[in-house]
Amino acid sequence: MTIDFRHVPPPAPDHPHLPLVRVPAAGNWLIALTCWELLQTGTHFVGRRTVPHLKERCPGCKVGKPVRYEAYASGVRSSDKKHLIIALTPTAARDLFEALPNPNQLRGHIVTFTRHGKQSNGTLRITTEGSMLSHDRLPPAPDLLAHMLDIWGLDASHLGTDHQGYAHDVARELDPTSTPDAS
Numbered sequence: 204m205t206i207d208f209r210h211v212p213p214p215a216p217d218h219p220h221l222p223l224v225r226v227p228a229a230g231n232w233l234i235a236l237t238c239w240e241l242l243q244t245g246t247h248f249v250g251r252r253t254v255p256h257l258k259e260r261c262p263g264c265k266v267g268k269p270v271r272y273e274a275y276a277s278g279v280r281s282s283d284k285k286h287l288i289i290a291l292t293p294t295a296a297r298d299l300f301e302a303l304p305n306p307n308q309l310r311g312h313i314v315t316f317t318r319h320g321k322q323s324n325g326t327l328r329i330t331t332e333g334s335m336l337s338h339d340r341l342p343p344a345p346d347l348l349a350h351m352l353d354i355w356g357l358d359a360s361h362l363g364t365d366h367q368g369y370a371h372d373v374a375r376e377l378d379p380t381s382t383p384d385a386s
Contacts, residue, residue, distance in 0.1 A: 232317075242274065288350055
């Protein structure tokens with residue numbers, strides 16, 4: 204048996220993904236949004252984690268778990284300047300749609316994410332701070348779809364009309380005047 208020691212670290216992955224985070228119980232984060240729009244999709248909660256709803260051989264559907272809405276936004280957290288992907292509940296997404304004049308142009312808006320209660324699944328609410336950062340002061344807008352596919356270990360072949368259609372239906376429920384693209 205041999206061990207392969209090296210003097211240099213391995214090369215970085217081609218597309219290292221941003222960390223996916225949820226605002227913790229009783230958490231309060233000030234975030235400068237870096238994405239242009241939300242990435243919205245259907246998910247399942249299986250085995251104590253969120254997994255995407257797939258068009259074929261869906262593990263969540265297979266075990267009878269209901270499809271639920273989840274949205275994702277990227278931003279820089281003010282407390283530590285980390286660039287993150289934040290998971291949003293329907294309530295938080297609705298808050299964002301109602302608070303901003305154009306929910307498909309989120310980049311630069313400063314918002315506060317607040318998780319109410321002492322449970323990790325407490326209500327997540329969003330309030331806008333009424334100010335914006337100029338685009339040149341933010342990191343580049345990430346490709347949220349590519350990051351989420353990487354996090355979930357999937358490729359674009361897993362996306363389809365059923366997957367995207369669910370996000371469009373939920374988006375219309377949140378804001379009937381808008382039909383954001385799910386990709």
